[in-house]
Amino acid sequence: MHSHEDSCGTPVVADGGRRTILKSALGLAAVTAVGALPWALPGLVEAAALTKAQRDKMTPDQIIDVAKAGNERFRAGKTDTHDYLAQKRASASGQYPAAVILSCIDSRAPAEIILDTGIGDTFNARVAGNIASDDVLGSLEFACALAGSKVVLVMGHTACGAIKGAIDNAKLGNLTGLLDKIKPAVAATQYSGERTSKNNAFVDAVATTNVRLTMDEIRRRSEVLAGLEKDGKIKIVGAMYHLVGGEVVFLD
Numbered sequence: 001m002h003s004h005e006d007s008c009g010t011p012v013v014a015d016g017g018r019r020t021i022l023k024s025a026l027g028l029a030a031v032t033a034v035g036a037l038p039w040a041l042p043g044l045v046e047a048a049a050l051t052k053a054q055r056d057k058m059t060p061d062q063i064i065d066v067a068k069a070g071n072e073r074f075r076a077g078k079t080d081t082h083d084y085l086a087q088k089r090a091s092a093s094g095q096y097p098a099a100v101i102l103s104c105i106d107s108r109a110p111a112e113i114i115l116d117t118g119i120g121d122t123f124n125a126r127v128a129g130n131i132a133s134d135d136v137l138g139s140l141e142f143a144c145a146l147a148g149s150k151v152v153l154v155m156g157h158t159a160c161g162a163i164k165g166a167i168d169n170a171k172l173g174n175l176t177g178l179l180d181k182i183k184p185a186v187a188a189t190q191y192s193g194e195r196t197s198k199n200n201a202f203v204d205a206v207a208t209t210n211v212r213l214t215m216d217e218i219r220r221r222s223e224v225l226a227g228l229e230k231d232g233k234i235k236i237v238g239a240m241y242h243l244v245g246g247e248v249v250f251l252d
C-alpha cells in the first residue's frame, strides 16, 4: 500500500487497485489500523467498495456488527457520505459483498439506506413479505456459495402490507399464491388479542413469525446454505425493521 496526493490534495491510498479517499490524517490512521473497511468506518467519504481481502477476513459476527452500526448511523441521522461514482468505479470489475439481505419490497424499508451500506457491500433480494421462493433460494445460494457472502439476513418490517393481505386472505392475480406462502406464519403466531389486520401488534407478531419461518425454510430447503451454516462459514439471521424509530431489531 502506498500513498500519494490526488489533484485536490486529498490523501489517496492505493489498495489493490481500489482507492480509499480519506477525509483526514486521522481517517488514514484508522484505516491503516483496522484494515480499510469502507462499510464499517465512520469519518470516511465512502469512495471504495469492499475488496475480497477485506470481506474474507471478516467473520459473520463482525459483519452483523457492521450492519448494526450502519443502522445506528441511519437512526442518528449520521449516515456516511457516499461517493457513489467512486464506489461504482471501484466495484465495476468485481464484487465482494459481505452479506445477502432478503427483505420486503416496501418502499419504506430500503435495506441499503437503513443499514447505511454502499455499492458493492450487500446483495439484496426483495419480494413482498420477504419469503423464500425457489428463485430467492437460488439467489441466496449464489450470494454465499459462489460469491462468498457470509451472512444471510432475513429482514421483515412493521406494518407490512403483505402480512396484512395474508391475514385478510386477500385474493388478486399472482399475489394470491405469494400470500399463501405467508399464511403458515399467521396460523403459527400465538396471540391472544384481536387477530386481524387492523391490529398493528398482531400484524407485527405475524411478520416476526414470518421471518423465523423463512429462516427455517432456507435451512430446510437449501442443503447448500444449511451446510455452509453448519460449517460455520455463514450465519443465517433474522431482523425486524421498525418503520417508526428506524431500528433494525435482530431476533434472538
Ligand SMILES: [Zn+2]
Binding pocket: 104, 105, 106, 128, 129, 157, 159, 160, 161, 162, 163
Ligand atoms: Zn412488507
